[in-house]
Amino acid sequence: MELVYIKTYGCQMNVHETEKMYASFASRDIGKAERAEDADIIILNTCCVREGAETRVIGNLGLVKKLKENKRGLIVAVCGCMTQQRAVAEKLHKRCPFVNVITGTYKLPQLPDMVERVKNGEKFILDLDKDERVPCGVNAAMRTDKVSAFVNIMYGCDNFCTYCIVPYVKGHERSRRSADIIREVTELVERGYKEITLLGQNVNSYNDGETDFVKLLDELSLIPGDHWIKFMTSHPKDLSDDVIRLIAERPRLAKYIHLPLQSGSDRILALMNRKYDMAAYMHKIEFIRKLMPDAGLSSDIIVGFPTETEEDHLLTEKAVKDIGYNNLFTFIYSKRTGTPAATMDGQVPEEIKKERISRLIDLQADIASARAAACVGKTCRVLCDGREGKKLKGKTSADRVIVFDGDAAVGEFADVLVTSSKNSKLYGKAVK
Ligand code: SAH
Ligand code: SF4
Numbered sequence: 001m002e003l004v005y006i007k008t009y010g011c012q013m014n015v016h017e018t019e020k021m022y023a024s025f026a027s028r029d030i031g032k033a034e035r036a037e038d039a040d041i042i043i044l045n046t047c048c049v050r051e052g053a054e055t056r057v058i059g060n061l062g063l064v065k066k067l068k069e070n071k072r073g074l075i076v077a078v079c080g081c082m083t084q085q086r087a088v089a090e091k092l093h094k095r096c097p098f099v100n101v102i103t104g105t106y107k108l109p110q111l112p113d114m115v116e117r118v119k120n121g122e123k124f125i126l127d128l129d130k131d132e133r134v135p136c137g138v139n140a141a142m143r144t145d146k147v148s149a150f151v152n153i154m155y156g157c158d159n160f161c162t163y164c165i166v167p168y169v170k171g172h173e174r175s176r177r178s179a180d181i182i183r184e185v186t187e188l189v190e191r192g193y194k195e196i197t198l199l200g201q202n203v204n205s206y207n208d209g210e211t212d213f214v215k216l217l218d219e220l221s222l223i224p225g226d227h228w229i230k231f232m233t234s235h236p237k238d239l240s241d242d243v244i245r246l247i248a249e250r251p252r253l254a255k256y257i258h259l260p261l262q263s264g265s266d267r268i269l270a271l272m273n274r275k276y277d278m279a280a281y282m283h284k285i286e287f288i289r290k291l292m293p294d295a296g297l298s299s300d301i302i303v304g305f306p307t308e309t310e311e312d313h314l315l316t317e318k319a320v321k322d323i324g325y326n327n328l329f330t331f332i333y334s335k336r337t338g339t340p341a342a343t344m345d346g347q348v349p350e351e352i353k354k355e356r357i358s359r360l361i362d363l364q365a366d367i368a369s370a371r372a373a374a375c376v377g378k379t380c381r382v383l384c385d386g387r388e389g390k391k392l393k394g395k396t397s398a399d400r401v402i403v404f405d406g407d408a409a410v411g412e413f414a415d416v417l418v419t420s421s422k423n424s425k426l427y428g429k430a431v432k
Contacts, residue, residue, distance in 0.1 A: 001029065001030070001031045002029075002030045002031070002040045002041070003030065003031050003032065003033035003038055003039050003040055003041070004022070004025045004030050004031070004032065004033060004039055004040070004041040004042075004043065005032075005033040005034075005035065005036045005038070005039035005041070005042050005043070006018045006021055006022060006042075006043045006044075006045055007036070007042070007043070007044050007045065007060060008045045009044070009045065009046050009047040009053045009056060009057060009080070009082075010046070010047025010049060010053055010080075010081070011047065011049070012150060012197070012199060012232070013150075013152070013199050013201075014045055014047055014080060014081075015150070016141065016150040016151075016152065016199060017045060017080070017108055018045050019141040019142050019143050019144070019150070020108070020109075020139055020140065020141045020142075021043065021045070021108055021111060022141075022142035023140040023141050023142040024108075024109055024111065024112050024140070025041075025111075025112050026142055027112075027140070028112050028116075030112070032142065036063075036064070036067060037067065039074070040071075040073065040074065040075065041074075041075045041076075041077070041115055042064055042067070042074065042075070042076050042077070043076075043077045043078070043079060043111065044057055044060065044061070044064070044076075044077070044078045044079070044080070045079055045080045046078060046079065046080035046081060046082035046083060047080060047081050047082060048080075048081045048082040048084075048085065048088070048165055048169065048336070049081070049164070049165060049166065049334075049336075050331060050332075050334040051334045051335070052334070053082070054082055054088075057078070057082060058095075061078075061092075061096050061099070064076055064098075065096065065098055068098050075100050075101070075115055075118050075119070076098060076099045076100050076101075077099070077100060077101035077102070077103070077111060077114065077115065078092060078096075078099055078101070078102050078103075079101075079102075079103045079104065079105075079107075079108060079111065080104070080105060081104070081105055081165070081166070081169040081170065082169075083102050083103065083104055083128075084104025084105045084106070084128060084168075084169040084170075085104075085165075085168070085169060085337075085338070086128055087337075089102045089104070089126060089128060090126075093124070093126065097124075099124075100115075100118045100123070100124060100125065101114045101115065101118060101124075101125045101127075102124075102125070102126050102127075102128075103125070103126075103127045103128065104127075104128045104169065105169055105170055105171075106128075106129065106130050106131040106132070106171070107127050107129065107131065109135070110127070114127065130171060132155075132156070132171050132172060132174055134155065134174045134175065134176050134177075135176070136177065136180060137180055138180060138183055138184045138187060139151070139152065139184060146192070146193075146410070146411060147193065147194050147195060147383065147385050147410060147411045148193065148194070148195040148196075148197065148385065149188045149193045149195070149196050149197070150196075150197050150199050151181060151184055151185060151188070151196055151197070151198055151199065152176060152198075152199050152200065153175065153176055153181050153198045153199065153200050153203060153206050153216065153231075154173060154174060154175040154176060154200035154201070154202075154203065154205075154206050155170060155171070155173075155174050155176075155200070156170045156171040156172045156173045156174055156201065157170060157173055157201035157202060158172055158173045158205075159201075159202060159235065159273075159275075160273060161262075161272050161273050161274060162271065162272055162273045162339060162340040162341040162344075163272060163302060163305060163333060163336065163339055163341040164336070164339060165336040165338065165339055166201055168338055168339075170201070173201075173202070173205060175200075175206050175207055175208040176208065177208050178208050178210070178211035178215075178216050178219065181198075181216065181220070182216075182219055182220060182223070185220055185223055185229070186223050189223055189224075189225040189227050190225075192411065193227065194226070194227045194228065194383050194411055194412075194413070195227065195228050195230065195254075195383055195385075195395075196220075196227060196228070196229050196230070197229075197230045197231065197232065198220075198229065198230070198231035198232075199231075199232065200231075200232075200233070201233060202233065202234070202235040202238060203231045203232065203233065203234060204234050204235055204238035204239050204240065204243065205235070205238050213240075213243060214240060214242045214243050214246060217229070217231075217243065217246055217247075217250075217253065218246060218250075221246070221250040221252045221253050223252075225252075226413065227252060228252060228253070228254040228383065228397060229252055229253055229254065230254045230256060230399075232258045233258055233260060234257060234258065234259050234260075235260075236259055236260070236261070236274070236276045236280070236281050236284060237274070237275045237276045237280075239257070239259065239284055241287060244257075244284070244287055244288055244291060245291065247291075247292070247295075248291035248292050254397045254398075254399070255292050255294065255295040255296065255397045255398050256295065256296040256297075256298075256397065256398050256399040257288060257295065257296070257297055257298075258297075258298045258299070258300075259281075259284070259285075259297060259298075259299055260299050260300035260301075261281060261299045261300070261301060261316075261319060261320075261323075262274055262300060262301060262302050262305075263301065263302065263305060263308070263312065263315075263316050264278060264312075264315040264316035264317070264318060264319030264320065265278075265308070265311075265312035265313075265315040265316060266278055267312065268305050268307075268308055268312050271305065271306070271307065271341075271344070272302075272305060272341075273340075278315075278319060281319075282322075282323075285297070285323055294378075294398055295398055296326045296327075296396070296397075296398025296399040296400060297323065297324075297325050297326060298325050298326055298327040298328065298329070298399070299320075299323070299325050299327075299328055299329070300328075300329045300330075300331065301316060301320070301328060301329070301330050301331070301360065302331050302332075302333050303316070303330065303331070303332055303333065303353055303356040303357045303360060304332055304333040304348040304352065304353030304356060304357075305333045305341065305348070306333070306341055306344035306345065306346045306347050306348065307344065307345070307346035307348075308333075308348055308356075313356050313359075313360075316360070317359070317360060317363055320360065320363060320364060320367065321363065321367065324367055324370075324371055325364070325367065325368075326368060326371055326372075326398065326399065326400060326424065327368065327399070327424070328360075328364040328368075330357050330360050330361055330364070331357075332350075332353045332354065332357050333348065333353060335347070365423065365424075368423065368424035369421070369423050369424060371424075372400065372421035372422075372423070372424050372425065372426055373421050375400065375418045375421065375426055376418050376419065376420060376421055376426075377417075377418065378417075378418050379415055379416065379417045379418070379431060380396040380397070380398075380400075380402070380415070380416055380418060380426075380428075381396065381397055381413055381414075381415055381416075382394040382395065382396055382402055382404065382408075382413065382414050382415070382416045382428075383395050383411075383412075383413055384406075384408040384409065384410055384411065384412050384413070384414055385410060385411075386410060387410075388403050391403050391404060391405055392404050392405070392406055392408055392414075392430075394408075394414070394416070396426075400424070400426055401424070401425050401426065402416060402418070402425070402426040402427070402428055403425065403426070403427050403428075404416045404427065404428040404429055404430060405428075405429040405430065406429060406430025407430070408430060414430045415430065415431050416428040416429065416430050416431065417429055417430075417431050
């Protein structure tokens with residue numbers, strides 16, 4: 001049997017795209033290779049949100065070239081966000097002529113056909129055409145995880161934050177039909193999945209013409225079964241009070257919200273085109289905490305956006321301190337060609353960005369430790385998702401990692417008393 005190996009870069013959305021690609025190859029009797037060395041087809045599913053991911057792709061292509069030198073028929077394809085940019089795709093073709101197929105984000109379902117064409121003698125295929133049709137029906141995906149599953153609810157983004165390349169490489173916002181999503185989630189629950197994460201760049205603007213996000217969540221939360229539903233990402237300008245109320249009300253909606261702040265400075269937020277200010281953001285946080293005092297909150301922060309001063313950065317530190325996230329994803333601003341911020345005056349020197357991010361990481365480590373320590377003595381519902389040594393490992397509804405003693409099986413829920421914490425991690429024991 002022929003085997004395909006797909007290397008994924010970037011976010012959970014890409015991880016899920018890869019799961020779907022494996023399924024489309026499997027339907028042609030092409031299996032999944034665990035290692036690139038074993039594969040007849042190697043695909044790099046790329047990301048370009050930050051420069052680091054692009055650099056890794058180029059580095060890995062060097063290794064793929066060596067494999068191809070030793071295996072004549074090896075077919076190599078590069079797809080995803082990075083190569084959806086035409087100039088990048090053309091440069092890649094010049095630099096790496098051994099790559100057989102270059103496509104972007106729109107034609108992933110057609111990859112097996114393109115590979116077939118190469119087998120039939122075509123030397124090189126470049127297909128960056130935009131196809132904004134939304135797939136109908138249940139997404140076939142080869143999921144490796146047996147407990148957690150991702151489900152796309154929408155594609156693309158219309159927000160055009162000034163630093164971000166996503167709208168240029170993923171196209172306009174478009175929502176899957178709610179009936180398809182409900183069917184997919186129902187099937188996953190019936191197959192035993194316990195954690196379903198709905199994916200979209202801005203899930204709050206989901207709308208298939210009849211159903212908006214709150215209605216979709218309402219319907220999904222009524223699917224019978226013992227499972228949690230999570231979603232990401234929420235844009236603070238669109239997260240409605242109705243959604244927050246529904247999360248508080250419905251046991252199957254996990255008490256966890258990822259709400260990227262990006263900066264604590266109103267001036268920088270305006271330059272980023274985020275369309276909210278700190279007052280509006282804090283208002284949402286207060287409402288979440290009022291209804292769900294133990295809810296888990298996490299966020300993304302970009303340090304060193306053009307013109308960011310020390311005062312702006314201190315406002316971000318203050319916001320992070322005041323809000324007290326469980327978890328923070330911090331990024332150094334990375335210039336993306338074609339975005340408005342890339343040509344703004346006042347680009348911040350690399351050393352300053354590095355110094356600011358390291359202060360922010362230290363600050364968040366202290367906050368996360370304190371928040372974890374505050375959980376000691378509480379009993380939480382935990383979804384067991386693996387093992388750590390002899391102990392069980394899992395996640396709380398607020399998305400905290402917990403290591404515990406007990407006899408739950410992977411994929412089962414347990415009530416766990418938190419007995420201690422170390423850094424952001426909780427430790428505990430299952431209670432009967
Ligand atoms: N749609 C989501 C996530 C998009 S990308 C949202 O709006 O939050 C994930 C994160 O990458 C963003 O939240 C942002 O913090 C970061 N990011 C995006 N572009 C970036 C850039 N040019 N430099 C550094 N970080 C960036
Ligand atoms: Fe990028 Fe902003 Fe869209 Fe998120 S909402 S994907 S950060 S443009």
